[in-house]
Amino acid sequence: MDDRVVVRVVKVGLFGFAAFLCMCLFVPGASGEPLSKAKKGDWPMWGGSPDRNMVSGEKGIPVTWDLEAEKNVKWVSRLGSVTYGNPTIAGGKIFVATNNGSVLRPGIEGDKGVVVCLDEKTGKFLWQATHDKLPTGSINDWPEQGIASAPWVDGDRLYYVSNECQLVCADVDGFTDGENDGPFKNEKYSEKQDADIVWILDMFKDLKVRPHNLANCSPVGLGDLVFASTSNGVDQSHKKVAQPEAPDLVAVDKKTGKVRWSRSDPGANVLHGQWSSPAVGIVQGKPQVIFGAGDGWCYAYEPETGELIWKFDLNPKDAKWVAGGRGTRSSIISTPVVYDDKVFLALGQDPEHGDGPGHLYAIDATKRGDITATGSVWHYGGDDYRRSLSTVAIADGLLYTADLVGYLYCLDAKTGKRHWRHDTYASIWGSPYVVDGKVLLGTTDGEVIVLQHGNKLEELAANDVRGTLYTTPVVANGVLYVTTTRELIAIQSSEP
Numbered sequence: 001m002d003d004r005v006v007v008r009v010v011k012v013g014l015f016g017f018a019a020f021l022c023m024c025l026f027v028p029g030a031s032g033e034p035l036s037k038a039k040k041g042d043w044p045m046w047g048g049s050p051d052r053n054m055v056s057g058e059k060g061i062p063v064t065w066d067l068e069a070e071k072n073v074k075w076v077s078r079l080g081s082v083t084y085g086n087p088t089i090a091g092g093k094i095f096v097a098t099n100n101g102s103v104l105r106p107g108i109e110g111d112k113g114v115v116v117c118l119d120e121k122t123g124k125f126l127w128q129a130t131h132d133k134l135p136t137g138s139i140n141d142w143p144e145q146g147i148a149s150a151p152w153v154d155g156d157r158l159y160y161v162s163n164e165c166q167l168v169c170a171d172v173d174g175f176t177d178g179e180n181d182g183p184f185k186n187e188k189y190s191e192k193q194d195a196d197i198v199w200i201l202d203m204f205k206d207l208k209v210r211p212h213n214l215a216n217c218s219p220v221g222l223g224d225l226v227f228a229s230t231s232n233g234v235d236q237s238h239k240k241v242a243q244p245e246a247p248d249l250v251a252v253d254k255k256t257g258k259v260r261w262s263r264s265d266p267g268a269n270v271l272h273g274q275w276s277s278p279a280v281g282i283v284q285g286k287p288q289v290i291f292g293a294g295d296g297w298c299y300a301y302e303p304e305t306g307e308l309i310w311k312f313d314l315n316p317k318d319a320k321w322v323a324g325g326r327g328t329r330s331s332i333i334s335t336p337v338v339y340d341d342k343v344f345l346a347l348g349q350d351p352e353h354g355d356g357p358g359h360l361y362a363i364d365a366t367k368r369g370d371i372t373a374t375g376s377v378w379h380y381g382g383d384d385y386r387r388s389l390s391t392v393a394i395a396d397g398l399l400y401t402a403d404l405v406g407y408l409y410c411l412d413a414k415t416g417k418r419h420w421r422h423d424t425y426a427s428i429w430g431s432p433y434v435v436d437g438k439v440l441l442g443t444t445d446g447e448v449i450v451l452q453h454g455n456k457l458e459e460l461a462a463n464d465v466r467g468t469l470y471t472t473p474v475v476a477n478g479v480l481y482v483t484t485t486r487e488l489i490a491i492q493s494s495e496p
Contacts (some may be wrong), residue, residue, distance in 0.1 A: 002035040027429065034454065035395040035434060039437035044090040046150035046218035050280035051338040056435040058475045062493045063438065063450050064461045074479060074490040077123035078102050078117060081148055083485050086218070088402075088429075089476035090121035093126065093172060094118040096488055097160065099146025102211065104128060107194050113147035113163035115195070117174060120477070123490060127174035129195030130163040130188075134204065136216075139236045140165070142213045142391050144428060147476035150218040150277075151281075152226070159226050161253065165204035165215035167228050167252060171196040176237040183256075188378060199257035201232050203250070207262070210235065210242035212273035218335075222280045226254040227289050232264075238323045244268035249278065249291050251388035263291075263299070270294035271321050271331045272350060274381065281338020283365040290343055290365075292332030298345055312363050313372045314347050325353020334431070335391040339413070341366050344378055344386040344399065351404055358386040358403055378416030385409070388430040393439070394421060398434035398455060400439055408432060408441055410455060421458035424449055442469030448482055465489060 021325035038057035039048050047054060065072035081101025088095050103130045110434070113131040118124060134141035141163050152158040154170050160353035171181045175196050180187070184197045203209040212233025228250055235242035247262035266274070280303065281288055288309055289301045296319075300309040319329035328404045333348040346360040359381035367375050386403040393400045399413040407425050410419040426443035433440045438460065439451045446467055452458035467484025472482050478492040 008396055011235060020235045021278055022373055031161050033354075038395065039116065039330065041477060042090040042153075043474050044154070045220060046086055046088070046089055046151040046277055047279070047335065047337070048474070049222050050222065050263055051333045052220075052277075052279040052391060052429050053337050054337060055395045056389055056433070056470065056475045058478055059436050060226045060478060060493055061436040061438065061475055061480050062135075062491060063374060065463055065491050066093070067464070067466055067489070072078055072494050074492040075123040076105065076490070077118055077125070077488045079483070079486055079488055080104075080114065081486060082144055083483055084146065084148040084470050085115070085483075086150040087474060087481050087483055087488060088151050088153055088158075089120060089173060089474070089481065092121050094123075095153065095158055095483070095490070096483060097147035097151070099144055101132070101144070102486070103476055105130065108189065111144055115147055116162055118488070125193075125197060127176055127193045128171055129197070130170070131164050131166075132188075134164055138213065139206070140211050140213070141215075145214050148214060148216040151261065152219045152221060154254065154293060157254070159219045159221070161215055161217040161219065161228055161231070163215060165202070165211050165231065166204060167219065167226070167250070167257070169198040169200075169254065171198055171255060195395045201250070201252055201257045201259065205409050206251070207247055207259075208243045209246045216275045218277040219258075220278050220280050221254060222287055222289070222307045222460045224254055224359050225251050225260060225303060226279065227251050227278045227303075229276060229291065230272050233270055233294060233450060238272070241268050241270045244270075247300075248274060248293060249289075251289070263306055263308075265299055265308070265311070266293045266297070271296065271329065271340070274331070276332045277335045279336045279338055281343070283338070284343050287336070288365060289320040290336040290338060290344055294335050296329060296331050296347060296362060298332070298336060298343060300343070307447040308370060310365070310371045310375065312361070312375050314345065314359055315363055316359070325356060328357055330356065333389045337392050337394065338365065338452070339394045344392045345400060346390065346392070347385045348389045348404065351389065351427070355405055356387050357382060360385060360388070360401055360416075362390075362413075380409075380411060380416045380418070384418075384421075385437065389429050391430045393434045395434045395453065397455070400434065400444065402428040402432055402441060404428060406443070408439070408449070408451070410457070419455040422451065422457055429470045433473050433475075440473045440480075442473055442482065444468050444470070446484070448473055453486045
């Protein structure tokens with residue numbers, strides 16, 4: 001590994017521990033179809049649909065834009081001072097998790113976690129959900145990090161995980177409709193520009209979960225259930241799990257907030273924290289809930305009962321965990337993607353741990369039990385692929401993945417064979433996104449790289465967005481949304 005790569009990884013650690021947490025209803029056919037038939041319209045959750053495949057079928061997305069000249073820029077809205085949450089867009093509204101650094105809601109100041117609701121057409125601020133900090137301090141709720149969840153919007157409800165380690169259900173209209181939906185009626189903030197909370201599952205108090213540094217998950221749903229990781233992790237010593245018997249994954253009734261089932265398979269084997277988000281996919285005609293856990297294993301569960309279907313260890317047998325990233329064993333930060341009866345998932349660590357060997361697997365999701373020895377369809381890793389925070393994007397038989405040190409890869413989705421590798425010369429914390437025949441990728445140097453979708457490497461543009469990117473560009477209803485640490489930028493072609 002050359003010195004330039006080492007410099008990039010060291011630079012990543014300066015941005016603060018929890019920045020990487022940007023990384024969380026079945027849509028039939030969304031994952032297995034070509035780009036021309038991919039999902040269109042709203043983008044209501046992390047990944048756009050429960051299979052979490054970062055692919056859109058939208059058209060007419062500009063290759064270049066210029067913020068200073070306002071070329072192809074529809075509007076720009078201010079967010080907090082630190083933003084790690086990816087936007088979700090549904091029903092004419094946009095929801096973004098951030099912090100309270102810019103005080104968008106008058107009268108609420110100080111270090112808070114917030115979810116901001118904006119008007120989709122204009123970017124105008126409508127209302128915000130506000131969450132105080134956990135009283136236990138930085139071990140469970142790191143200062144100034146805000147909320148890192150991407151809400152799931154389902155009809156007139158949105159679901160997200162707060163910095164207070166709560167799974168929250170809120171009304172998409174907030175209090176702008178003049179109603180207080182229940183059963184939760186005791187909102188601390190209840191003016192017109194505040195959130196109308198419908199129910200809260202307090203995982204910290206009621207389930208004894210202890211997140212490490214920050215609770216983070218982008219929930220996903222199926223039928224009457226919503227699934228979320230709890231972020232249960234190690235204590236301040238970094239040597240043991242604070243609450244090993246607390247759940248790592250919960251299935252919750254989306255109408256009442258009651259826990260239907262929970263799992264704690266990683267238990268005391270959680271290496272550090274748990275910051276991946278679950279996926280839901282259809283395998284041989286039946287749904288599975290897929291969870292990348294903090295012990296480096298991927299688990300698949302039956303959605304209604306929580307029964308284990310299969311599990312797979314993504315680490316080599318001889319991999320060793322050493323605190324601080326000096327070892328070779330890693331946990332999972334990225335989100336599983338379900339495609340063609342397979343699960344695609346990469347290993348990674350807190351970016352402050354620096355560089356290390358990475359592993360990306362295509363896992364046969366049709367098998368049962370411990371499939372570590374039999375479930376690998378293909379593996380890509382070693383010196384050519386490093387630790388990754390990124391969720392993959394798969395379209396037209398091509399898989400795109402990025403690693404922390406700044407390389408974007410194009411692989412054959414069936415075989416894992418590499419077509420090309422592109423050096424962005426920056427660190428990558430977000431994920432590649434495929435839309436309109438292009439691959440988009442944000443960098444920590446404040447650029448959105450645009451490449452041609454295909455098995456031949458061709459860079460089309462590198463667009464300056466005047467702010468660090470820890471998030472993934474997404475498209476909804478013909479508009480591209482780019483989230484920097486301080487702004488949400490709506491990009492649309494100015495051509496008639």
